[in-house]
Amino acid sequence: MSTPLTNTAKRLVHGDKAPPCNLVIMGAGGDLTRRLLMPALYNLVRTGLLPDQFSLIGVDRQDLTDEGFRDRLDQAVRSFASEKSYSAEFDETHWKHLLAQVSYVRGDFNDPELYRTLKQRLDGENRDHATSENAIFYLAVASRFFGLVVNHLGQSGLVEEGPERYRRVIIEKPFGNDYESARALNQQILRTLHEDQIYRMDHFLGKETVQNIMVKRFANGIFEPLWNRNHIDHVQITVAETVGVESRAGFYETTGAMRDMVPNHVFQLLALICMEPPNSFCADAIRTEKTKALDAVHVINPQTDIVRGQYRAGSRDGKALKGYREEDGIQPESLTETYVAMKLGVDSWRWSGVPFYLRTGKRMAQRSTEISIEFKRPPFSLFRDTQTEELEPNTLILKLQPDEGASLAFGAKIPGPAIQLGQVHMDFHYKDYFQNAPSTGYETLIYDCMIGDATLFQRADSVEAGWRIVQPYLDLCKEQPDALLEFYPAGGQGPTKADALLETSGRKWRKLS
Numbered sequence: 001m002s003t004p005l006t007n008t009a010k011r012l013v014h015g016d017k018a019p020p021c022n023l024v025i026m027g028a029g030g031d032l033t034r035r036l037l038m039p040a041l042y043n044l045v046r047t048g049l050l051p052d053q054f055s056l057i058g059v060d061r062q063d064l065t066d067e068g069f070r071d072r073l074d075q076a077v078r079s080f081a082s083e084k085s086y087s088a089e090f091d092e093t094h095w096k097h098l099l100a101q102v103s104y105v106r107g108d109f110n111d112p113e114l115y116r117t118l119k120q121r122l123d124g125e126n127r128d129h130a131t132s133e134n135a136i137f138y139l140a141v142a143s144r145f146f147g148l149v150v151n152h153l154g155q156s157g158l159v160e161e162g163p164e165r166y167r168r169v170i171i172e173k174p175f176g177n178d179y180e181s182a183r184a185l186n187q188q189i190l191r192t193l194h195e196d197q198i199y200r201m202d203h204f205l206g207k208e209t210v211q212n213i214m215v216k217r218f219a220n221g222i223f224e225p226l227w228n229r230n231h232i233d234h235v236q237i238t239v240a241e242t243v244g245v246e247s248r249a250g251f252y253e254t255t256g257a258m259r260d261m262v263p264n265h266v267f268q269l270l271a272l273i274c275m276e277p278p279n280s281f282c283a284d285a286i287r288t289e290k291t292k293a294l295d296a297v298h299v300i301n302p303q304t305d306i307v308r309g310q311y312r313a314g315s316r317d318g319k320a321l322k323g324y325r326e327e328d329g330i331q332p333e334s335l336t337e338t339y340v341a342m343k344l345g346v347d348s349w350r351w352s353g354v355p356f357y358l359r360t361g362k363r364m365a366q367r368s369t370e371i372s373i374e375f376k377r378p379p380f381s382l383f384r385d386t387q388t389e390e391l392e393p394n395t396l397i398l399k400l401q402p403d404e405g406a407s408l409a410f411g412a413k414i415p416g417p418a419i420q421l422g423q424v425h426m427d428f429h430y431k432d433y434f435q436n437a438p439s440t441g442y443e444t445l446i447y448d449c450m451i452g453d454a455t456l457f458q459r460a461d462s463v464e465a466g467w468r469i470v471q472p473y474l475d476l477c478k479e480q481p482d483a484l485l486e487f488y489p490a491g492g493q494g495p496t497k498a499d500a501l502l503e504t505s506g507r508k509w510r511k512l513s
């Protein structure tokens with residue numbers, strides 16, 4: 001990873017303890033803080049990456065004392081630790097050390113007084129605990145507040161930087177809900193903040209295996225020469241979940257699979273596969289290449305390139321599963337999609353003519369996030385009297401979830417006097433080689449923000465490029481909410497119509513089983 005220079009003029013390297021700072025979590029009474037941010041901070045303090053001079057200020061509208069807020073976090077992190085059982089022993093010493101650095105400010109995001117109080121609190125932390133003037137404002141708030149909170153931060157002088165102090169803002173997803181709203185939000189926050197102060201969060205990018213795609217491609221000599229239209233037949237990206245809508249009905253009804261997964265998570269994977277090698281591992285070099293890759297993706301033609309689906313009742317492992325419309329909080333006539341599949345092309349020298357097939361869905365047969373790169377067959381069949389043609393093509397599968405690793409499928413001779421071929425797999429599992437560091441996916445990203453490395457955060461142009469690709473689909477669904485909607489049984493492979501996206505060219509999806 002890069003070795004960014006912060007404005008404290010000290011060169012920071014990944015793995016160094018982060019420099020002193022204050023972390024202000026706006027919306028700290030919410031689910032994200034409880035379930036993901038605090039466990040991530042606990043993991044960071046245990047691994048020695050959190051600064052010694054550190055303060056965490058939680059902001060929310062609930063009437064809580066510092067002590068009451070700390071009690072809540074204490075319960076949340078302990079239950080998370082036992083649930084995940086990622087450590088034999090709960091690390092009391094480090095956790096208590098972190099908890100002692102936590103305080104609470106009650107206020108309303110709309111109220112200018114809140115920001116004056118925050119300013120005084122930050123000054124106090126620095127004066128009393130030498131936490132420095134560095135501050136990160138983490139907007140763990142509903143997206144309607146992003147612009148408003150940034151405006152207030154600007155008006156109150158809280159995001160002014162200086163030679164000895166950084167001021168950064170982490171913005172959660174969703175960043176906009178279509179191209180125009182993402183652009184408008186970018187314009188609004190860029191009136192207050194410089195691009196390099198903004199850390200647009202997509203926690204998917206904090207996952208080890210996602211970062212490893214770049215390492216696989218650019219730290220090894222064998223893959224890159226094959227990584228192009230001359231050798232690759234097509235690419236499939238799958239993000240399949242077995243869970244349904246769970247407790248997120250309100251959110252999901254207005255969002256759906258496309259907005260929830262595609263312009264952000266799935267396109268980030270696509271960009272990592274398609275991008276050209278960057279000139280360096282600096283944040284902007286990488287982000288420029290990723291945006292260029294997305295800029296080259298065809299805009300979706302909803303009539304030919306896409307299938308959307310919604311799960312109906314079904315079963316998995318003999319267990320009955322409800323349909324989406326029967327789930328709590330879901331409209332019985334809902335037209336929200338829980339699945340999308342699409343075919344995309346990339347207009348670049350490297351990828352011209354190579355189709356990219358993407359699918360994501362809930363209540364699928366198997367939980368699986370993977371990228372499968374299918375290579376072209378040999379130019380002519382040497383083993384004529386064998387069943388070479390029946391062999392599956394060489395495929396490199398990058399597995400991101402749940403069993404992280406990679407697998408290469410190729411043909412081999414079956415032992416015996418006759419020439420018979422079979423398919424074999426060369427498998428690599430991360431867990432066999434490296435110890436799994438306990439992680440919520442947020443550790444890397446919070447730490448990266450503290451050391452000023454924006455590589456794994458989305459830049460304004462990249463967010464807009466993602467929305468641009470799907471905009472014609474969003475327009476169609478707005479005009480005609482039932483357009484293209486297919487149904488699929490819960491626990492299955494998705495709508496059968498999605499198969500046609502590939503079958504017309506003699507290809508097929510990898511089976512989820």
Ligand SMILES: NC(=O)c1ccc[n+]([C@@H]2O[C@H](COP(=O)([O-])OP(=O)(O)OC[C@H]3O[C@@H](n4cnc5c(N)ncnc54)[C@H](OP(=O)(O)O)[C@@H]3O)[C@@H](O)[C@H]2O)c1
Pocket residue numbers: 026027028029030031032033035059060061062107108109110139140141142143172173174
């Ligand atoms: N939770 C996740 O797993 C997850 C995952 C990825 C991204 N995100 C994103 O992270 C952000 C936060 O999510 P969340 O699930 O933590 O949301 P949340 O549970 O609704 O938390 C937001 C907090 O802000 C408080 N709040 C609302 N309006 C306020 C106001 N005017 N002034 C002060 N406080 C106010 C809320 O209080 P009330 O409860 O009283 O309204 C709540 O405690 C969202 O943008 C979400 O999309 C969440």
